[in-house]
Amino acid sequence: MIYLKTPEEIERMRGASTLVSQVLGEVAKWVRPGESTRRIDQIAREFILDNGGKPACLGYHGFPGTLCVEVNDTVVHGFPSGYELRDGDIVGFDTVVEKDGFMGDSCYTFAVGEISPEKMALCRTTKEALYEGIRACRVGGRIGDIANAVQTYCERRNYSLVREMTGHGIGRSMHEEPEVPNYGRRGIGPVIRNGMCICIEPMVNMGSRNVVIARNGWECMTRDHKPSAHYEHTIAIRNDEVEILTTFDYIEASLGERFI
Ligand code: MF3
Numbered sequence: 001m002i003y004l005k006t007p008e009e010i011e012r013m014r015g016a017s018t019l020v021s022q023v024l025g026e027v028a029k030w031v032r033p034g035e036s037t038r039r040i041d042q043i044a045r046e047f048i049l050d051n052g053g054k055p056a057c058l059g060y061h062g063f064p065g066t067l068c069v070e071v072n073d074t075v076v077h078g079f080p081s082g083y084e085l086r087d088g089d090i091v092g093f094d095t096v097v098e099k100d101g102f103m104g105d106s107c108y109t110f111a112v113g114e115i116s117p118e119k120m121a122l123c124r125t126t127k128e129a130l131y132e133g134i135r136a137c138r139v140g141g142r143i144g145d146i147a148n149a150v151q152t153y154c155e156r157r158n159y160s161l162v163r164e165m166t167g168h169g170i171g172r173s174m175h176e177e178p179e180v181p182n183y184g185r186r187g188i189g190p191v192i193r194n195g196m197c198i199c200i201e202p203m204v205n206m207g208s209r210n211v212v213i214a215r216n217g218w219e220c221m222t223r224d225h226k227p228s229a230h231y232e233h234t235i236a237i238r239n240d241e242v243e244i245l246t247t248f249d250y251i252e253a254s255l256g257e258r259f260i
């Protein structure tokens with residue numbers, strides 16, 4: 001069942017999405033060598049609570065953090081920990097905020113200090129793939145059009161797409177139908193309609209697409225331990241147009257010259 005949202009509901013989605021974007025803007029200020037991911041997680045939690053939101057990941061099926069932390073070969077769902085960020089790491093922070101009964105979901109992969117040209121290219125390609133997916137999204141089209149655009153863009157550049165996790169519908173719950181895969185054929189899958197709200201979130205690997213899940217049942221890593229990058233926006237389809245409800249502008253404002 002795909003829940004189509006009214007314009008009023010989409011405005012509330014925008015509120016949650018703006019807050020989650022601001023959270024990542026705050027997180028950006030703390031991404032530096034020596035900072036522990038647990039400390040950054042605490043900062044995010046306090047920021048959400050101070051701004052009238054609820055950290056939706058915290059306690060979700062027992063997830064132990066406000067932020068999912070994705071250092072280097074961690075693809076998704078890493079736990080905040082005592083690990084201190086190091087120069088040359090890439091780190092994704094993925095989080096969901098509930099506000100006014102609706103959810104906003106976004107992820108950004110940051111560079112810690114100076115990163116290798118290979119990691120930089122991986123991050124840039126993954127972010128671009130997200131926007132390619134968004135560009136492929138139009139009323140009357142299909143979810144497979146988005147999936148195919150993301151896949152084609154990345155595979156042409158010799159990266160691989162994780163298949164075990166997908167983007168998703170979003171609304172009053174963080175995961176609604178439809179699934180939004182990052183691979184697949186054009187013209188297949190659900191029809192894109194006005195009122196749909198979805199998250200597009202390419203998870204792109206430098207090496208093979210294979211992943212392993214840690215014994216804690218959550219943390220997902222590349223099998224070959226090569227790096228993986230992940231970017232995510234929440235978008236809404238309204239008046240036959242696609243609106244990106246989340247934004248990386250707050251991150252850009254925090255990072256200035258260091259924004260990649
Ligand atoms: N954006 C992530 C997802 O869609 C958020 C996960 S929150 C968690 O899977 F609690 F499940 F970790």
Ligand code: CO
Binds near residue numbers: 105
């Ligand atoms: Co998501």
